[in-house]
Amino acid sequence: MAEEDERQRTAFFLSDGTAITAETLGRSLIAQFENIRFAQQSLRFINTAERALEAQRKINETAVVDGERPVVFSTLVKPELRAIVMQSNALYLDIFATFIDPLEQELVSRSSLSLGRFHGLIDTAAYSSRIEAVDFTMSHDDGSTTKHLEQADIIIIGISRTGKTPTCLYLSLQYGIRAANFPITEDDLEHPRLPRSLAPYRDKLLALSTDARRLQQIRQERYANSRYASFEQCDYEVRQAEALYRRLGIPMLHTTLKSIEEIAATIVDMASLDTPRRRGGGKVHV
């Protein structure tokens, strides 16, 4: 088969849970094969024999339609369900079970899996603290209040459209971190100074910045051909703001070409927010 041909295959992401791990890992793996186009399909909550058989049927039908067997990225846990899906006409990549054997040997211990016990009950305390973090972040978006700011784990600042809101939402949803955010306005930049209400919280501040060209693109999508979205304005704001952060010694993160996950994970590292108290996100799930 010539490597130049663009061939079509199908990738299934299969799980007894949300399939988020299978999707993330599977997508990064198939991205390594540039010359092959992949149709992608998630099969979530495959938690009964009936649903496993249905998955098997779907995979087999796809093999017939494609003329090539699909690739299945699976985090299925229960052996009896895995056995059903593994009979499909597919390359079955067993993301979960592959690592249970070496772990059992290393830990000189049998897993709940091989003992036939399963977990999944939600940890309500961790769930509550995560919801509380989301509540906090929602009520402290875009400088909407300075109340209870002392309870913030981190306060993200930045000029308009540097990614403050999605970053804070991700920090609270994924990591249970109470993340507030505050806009740096033109008024702040003229003087230049920090918003007065942030003065007591200098050690909680972290600034997001971005490339002026990229900022212009993003602002164009919001208010095309406005002064706000002009290159001159973007360039002015970026330069003034960065000078302010440097002068005050506020740690700064460039968000250009970074995904929200990367920005959030970088902040967790930079601000050492990675404590066990904040970590758990409720139920363990794959």
Added chain:
Amino acid sequence: MAEEDERQRTAFFLSDGTAITAETLGRSLIAQFENIRFAQQSLRFINTAERALEAQRKINETAVVDGERPVVFSTLVKPELRAIVMQSNALYLDIFATFIDPLEQELVSRSSLSLGRFHGLIDTAAYSSRIEAVDFTMSHDDGSTTKHLEQADIIIIGISRTGKTPTCLYLSLQYGIRAANFPITEDDLEHPRLPRSLAPYRDKLLALSTDARRLQQIRQERYANSRYASFEQCDYEVRQAEALYRRLGIPMLHTTLKSIEEIAATIVDMASLDTPRRRGGGKVHV
């Protein structure tokens, strides 16, 4: 070694990116070993030889302190960095590379990985559509506006504290779905009827509900000992609301004992929101 002893080991989640995949998969794997307590540490953005050597040092020091070698869950991609970390005194579980070989054989194709080419440039179109979804969700939280509701991919309804806001945020952040949410108020329940502004969008509605006892717990944390948080009130609202959804044929999802990820993934399945257009979340990252 007696299985009854509670032993302490350390798990490292190691990645050249955010480590989110290593964390999620690693945590679900170690949760299968109930009799062993794991200290957990993430080593993110290990993308240079220097940082790989630093990771190696940390792992080796931990092995000395613990008196047992750590377990390393790794999604490192580059062979030269993996080679450095694999020399640590640890059980190295190679989440990424384990699956590249069988994929190359199956696809009769060499991966960019083995060809020495790497990806990582952000897909700016996918990034923009995801940010747009977050913007949409933020401006359509808790019924704050009915403007542009026709652009919603889904409209989540429910009585207070059934998880509407975090669910919508997760749908937009993880899946790029434009998710609006609307509260069902006591006034709506008395008549009972839908908020009038939702009438044109009946086919986009999905209701969240929960167990009255669980709802009481959650509301207690917010307004302890209020009428709002009383069991009678919670029970009344849940029963009235569910009767309303049933009468109108609105699909309903019980959120009791479900994590935000599970609720969101279930909604994606229920409402068939899993289209390629909405899928990509920008850069591929592990």
